[in-house]
Amino acid sequence: MTTGTFKLGILVSGRGSNLQAIIDAIEHGELNARIAVVLSNKSRAPALGRAQKHGIDTAFMDPKKFSGKEEFDRALARELKNREVDLVCLAGYMRILSPAFIEQFENQIINIHPSLLPAFPGLDAQQQAIDYGVKFSGCTVHFVNEEVDAGAVILQAVVPVHDDDTADSLAERILIQEHLIYPRAIQMIVENQLHIENRKIICKESDSR
Numbered sequence: 001m002t003t004g005t006f007k008l009g010i011l012v013s014g015r016g017s018n019l020q021a022i023i024d025a026i027e028h029g030e031l032n033a034r035i036a037v038v039l040s041n042k043s044r045a046p047a048l049g050r051a052q053k054h055g056i057d058t059a060f061m062d063p064k065k066f067s068g069k070e071e072f073d074r075a076l077a078r079e080l081k082n083r084e085v086d087l088v089c090l091a092g093y094m095r096i097l098s099p100a101f102i103e104q105f106e107n108q109i110i111n112i113h114p115s116l117l118p119a120f121p122g123l124d125a126q127q128q129a130i131d132y133g134v135k136f137s138g139c140t141v142h143f144v145n146e147e148v149d150a151g152a153v154i155l156q157a158v159v160p161v162h163d164d165d166t167a168d169s170l171a172e173r174i175l176i177q178e179h180l181i182y183p184r185a186i187q188m189i190v191e192n193q194l195h196i197e198n199r200k201i202i203c204k205e206s207d208s209r
């Protein structure tokens with residue numbers, strides 16, 4: 001696998017299609033980074049197999065082995081610190097990170113969410129969009145802070161919502177865009193293009209927006 005020196009730690013819980021998009025972008029030379037580790041809180045997450053197939057280090061962290069959420073998050077942070085990761089990418093990670101974790105990685109945690117935030121944060125974002133009746137939805141890459149899906153927005157992509165969409169058909173359309181903007185957002189961070197003013201992110205390179 002082609003690698004850069006910028007180290008990513010990726011947290012997953014499930015399918016891992018965004019992880020795959022990141023792996024592919026690295027292998028195609030579009031993302032100049034390397035994945036130091038993929039950590040999952042689910043032993044059966046297909047994402048683990050995807051990483052292993054590409055020779056990437058993985059670990060299953062079992063929440064049941066820790067006395068509580070903070071204890072678990074501290075162990076997770078230790079794994080990432082030990083590998084000196086530069087950026088933590090949440091890719092379908094289904095646990096809310098505690099302040100104990102977040103304060104150790106200031107402006108170093110990003111997430112992808114399947115809606116145009118601040119609309120439809122939390123679970124079932126695609127169903128929320130359909131129920132609300134919006135004509136457009138999409139996805140957002142954002143920094144992670146202590147509020148769920150509320151950190152500064154890095155990149156967004158818009159998709160139409162069709163009258164006959166189900167949550168699944170909309171999710172499929174959004175996912176295509178997720179796979180494009182997540183690696184792109186990471187590359188912008190690798191290239192140090194982002195400048196944060198309050199909660200607004202200015203990209204230094206206007207053509208990479």
Ligand code: GRF
Binds near residue numbers: 016019092093114175
């Ligand atoms: C994606 O829709 C992402 O936006 C959300 O969780 C889903 C993860 O899918 N945070 P995958 O595991 O990357 O395939």
